Amino acid sequence: MSTRETNEQVRSYLRSNCPSDLDAEARLIAFNELRDSAEDRGLISSPKDYQNRLAIEFAIAERQREISRENLSDDGPETVWELYDPNSPYFALNDGHPDTKTAPPKIAKNSRPKNWLLKIWSLWIQSTHRDGTMDRIGYLWLLADPMIHVLIICAIPFFLHSDTVDDMPVLPFGVIGACFLMTFRMAATGAMSGGGALLPQLDHPTVSRFDVIVARALHSLAVYTLIGIFLMSLIVLFGRGDLPANLPIVLLFLVLNWCIGLAYGTIFHALIGIYSGFRRINGFTIRFIALSSGTFYISEQLPDTLRQIVLMNPLLHSVQFARSYWFYEYKSSDASLFYLFFASLTLIATGLAMHMRNRSKVENVRA
Amino acid sequence: MTEHDRDPSAELREAQSKFRARQFDVAYLEAQSLAKAFPDIPSISAFASATRKSLNAHCKALIKSGELEKAWHIFLHLSDDTEFAPALFDSWTDAAVIDLPATSVAQCLDGFTPSDSDTEKRKWLTLARIFEQLPSNEKNIELGFYALRHLPGNKSILDGLDHMINQSQRTAQSEII
Numbered sequence: 030m031s032t033r034e035t036n037e038q039v040r041s042y043l044r045s046n047c048p049s050d051l052d053a054e055a056r057l058i059a060f061n062e063l064r065d066s067a068e069d070r071g072l073i074s075s076p077k078d079y080q081n082r083l084a085i086e087f088a089i090a091e092r093q094r095e096i097s098r099e100n101l102s103d104d105g106p107e108t109v110w111e112l113y114d115p116n117s118p119y120f121a122l123n124d125g126h127p128d129t130k131t132a133p134p135k136i137a138k139n140s141r142p143k144n145w146l147l148k149i150w151s152l153w154i155q156s157t158h159r160d161g162t163m164d165r166i167g168y169l170w171l172l173a174d175p176m177i178h179v180l181i182i183c184a185i186p187f188f189l190h191s192d193t194v195d196d197m198p199v200l201p202f203g204v205i206g207a208c209f210l211m212t213f214r215m216a217a218t219g220a221m222s223g224g225g226a227l228l229p230q231l232d233h234p235t236v237s238r239f240d241v242i243v244a245r246a247l248h249s250l251a252v253y254t255l256i257g258i259f260l261m262s263l264i265v266l267f268g269r270g271d272l273p274a275n276l277p278i279v280l281l282f283l284v285l286n287w288c289i290g291l292a293y294g295t296i297f298h299a300l301i302g303i304y305s306g307f308r309r310i311n312g313f314t315i316r317f318i319a320l321s322s323g324t325f326y327i328s329e330q331l332p333d334t335l336r337q338i339v340l341m342n343p344l345l346h347s348v349q350f351a352r353s354y355w356f357y358e359y360k361s362s363d364a365s366l367f368y369l370f371f372a373s374l375t376l377i378a379t380g381l382a383m384h385m386r387n388r389s390k391v392e393n394v395r396a
Numbered sequence: 397m398t399e400h401d402r403d404p405s406a407e408l409r410e411a412q413s414k415f416r417a418r419q420f421d422v423a424y425l426e427a428q429s430l431a432k433a434f435p436d437i438p439s440i441s442a443f444a445s446a447t448r449k450s451l452n453a454h455c456k457a458l459i460k461s462g463e464l465e466k467a468w469h470i471f472l473h474l475s476d477d478t479e480f481a482p483a484l485f486d487s488w489t490d491a492a493v494i495d496l497p498a499t500s501v502a503q504c505l506d507g508f509t510p511s512d513s514d515t516e517k518r519k520w521l522t523l524a525r526i527f528e529q530l531p532s533n534e535k536n537i538e539l540g541f542y543a544l545r546h547l548p549g550n551k552s553i554l555d556g557l558d559h560m561i562n563q564s565q566r567t568a569q570s571e572i573i
Contacts (some may be wrong), residue, residue: 060548079561082541086557090549231485232456 032084035072039063039088049099056096060089089106113282133191152227152244153251158369159226160248175211176256182207186325194325196358201270205279205355206324208257209348212283213290213322214315215249220294221311239384242295252289254280271357278354286347289373292380323348327364336363343372386395406432408443415447421473424451452480459487464496467506476511485515489522497527508541520546527556532563 047059064085067073073081101393161168183203186194194202220242224231227241264270273279300307321339328336328345339345349361407430412478415423424447431444451474458467467488474480492501505523510516523543530536544550 057548061545064545079537079564083554083557086541086549086554089544090551090554093549136403150536231460329483 031120032080035081035084036088039085040091043088043092047096051096056093063089110332129193145240149244149247152230152236152240153247155230156226156244157248164287172252172256175215175252176260178211179204179207179253179256179260182324183209189325195329197352197356198270200263201264201355202352203324204257204260205266205324205351206348208253208260209283209286209321209344209351210319210324212249212253212287213293213344214319215253216246216290217294218388219246219248220291221298242298242384243291246287246291246294249290250284254283257283273355274357275354279351280294282347282351284353285369285373286344286351288349289343289376292373292376295380296376299387302387312351318342318344321345327352327359327361329361340368343369343376346372402433404430404437404440408440411447412443415450420447420451420454421470423447424473432510446468448474448477448480452477452484455484456487458485459491462491462495464488464492465500465504468492475508478511481510482512482515485510485518489518493522493525498526499531501526502530502536502539516546520550524550524552527553528559530556530560532560532567534564536560537564 042063043059046063047056051059067082067085068075072085076082095308110336131184142326157171161171164170183200183206186199186203187208190199192199205282215264222245224238225245227244230236231238231241261273264273297307301311321342321344323339323342323345327349328339331339346364346366349364350366352359353361353364407426409422411426411430414426427440427444427447430440434440437504451470452564455467455470455474458464458470470480471488474484489501492504496504502523505519508519509566520543523539524547527540527543537557537560540553540560543553544557547553
């Protein structure tokens with residue numbers, strides 16, 4: 030029997046034995062019965078008679094299409110698979126057709142800055158929401174907890190210096206130092222501690238580990254900027270300090286300070302992945318950075334030998350620049366813009382390089 | 397060996413050491429067998445649950461890093477798991493049809509029997525997507541006819557089969573000549 034004859038015979042058989050009101054399951058059974066008995070019905074000579082077997086399948090396809098056209102409903106498809114099935118009249122994938130000969134395109138990683146910022150923003154909102162809903166007054170703690178930290182750190186310069194530090198009022202002096210130190214420290218901790226609540230988001234094809242690290246670290250910048258502005262406003266309101274000389278530049282140094290923290294955290298995140306003992310070393314390093322960050326003093330007050338050591342800390346430079354641009358009374362003679370940018374760029378480049386080295390390694394995806 | 401002869405603590409320690417050595421699949425299998433034999437011991441149940449979650453995370457990480465052959469090997473251990481398997485299967489097929497050669501995808505899917513009908517449907521639709529790229533041989537032609545039993549009238553499979561059958565006949569004719 031020729032393939033054309035087989036095809037026509039099967040079509041006429043299906044028209045009479047497979048009515049359009051049969052549901053999908055019953056149709057499947059009817060088609061399979063036809064296939065199983067094809068040899069007995071004389072439609073194929075043997076299982077190797079591929080041409081006639083194919084003719085049967087084409088006839089089935091034609092009947093499926095006829096039934097689909099007859100059963101087309103205004104209410105849409107019965108199952109979601111019909112949107113995906115190219116034989117279905119509800120087939121929805123006109124672009125990026127899965128049945129084309131070329132492979133479907135990869136999901137494009139949208140790297141436009143606006144979209145990237147939106148992604149970071151949404152990750153940060155999710156992380157903050159998770160932290161804020163862990164307790165009945167979780168959102169209050171999100172601000173109260175770091176504010177208490179800042180106030181405790183502020184108390185130290187208050188005890189060390191009587192009323193002013195090199196003509197700067199001691200309260201705003203302490204608040205700037207504490208906010209800068211805590212922004213650095215929390216950015217580093219956020220970047221170092223892995224995915225946390227955002228870990229499941231890594232399953233999303235457009236979310237990378239770097240996005241999660243940035244989103245986790247962003248929390249510190251947002252919180253300590255808010256707390257800094259709030260405390261400084263109180264200080265100005267109660268006459269314990271003046272308005273800033275140049276607020277945008279101070280905020281710019283805070284962002285740079287955050288970037289340094291992020292880079293430091295990324296470096297240690299990678300190092301801890303190589304050898305977990307770096308976690309202990311980080312404990313000492315971060316304390317040394319805190320002590321030499323100029324939170325409680327300015328470098329100009331220190332003896333020369335000690336000054337040379339603390340000036341190696343880029344955090345000290347950014348804190349002193351921030352104070353220089355906040356207070357009219359103080360201009361730092363030690364802080365170097367060149368050193369600060371050079372050190373920051375080196376740290377950021379090292380952090381990114383270590384992140385790139387680590388990102389493809391499965392074992393480095395930490396909770 | 398009967399259950400009474402077994403030392404659950406020693407076996408648990410051994411499985412834990414394999415887990416620490418990052419042999420997640422081996423640790424998973426041992427933990428599941430231990431959990432089946434000693435369902436009343438909480439530390440074994442907890443470890444079995446932990447290995448199950450770790451294996452899922454490991455498989456996801458392998459898919460993400462493009463090690464799809466390894467991921468499939470790991471996935472087969474979890475293929476009866478109703479909680480993790482469907483999502484893992486979806487991720488794997490999405491990645492595999494892009495990155496693996498069609499023959500590898502077909503080979504992997506060929507012997508896989510999903511535990512739920514949705515994954516079953518997805519399996520055949522995945523095979524349909526790659527069918528036009530498969531080389532012509534008897535096994536692939538039979539696989540095509542078998543796939544049509546699940547997706548009657550699928551255009552990709554029909555086109556792929558038509559192409560493979562024509563090619564096999566041309567090869568047969570040239571051999572005769």
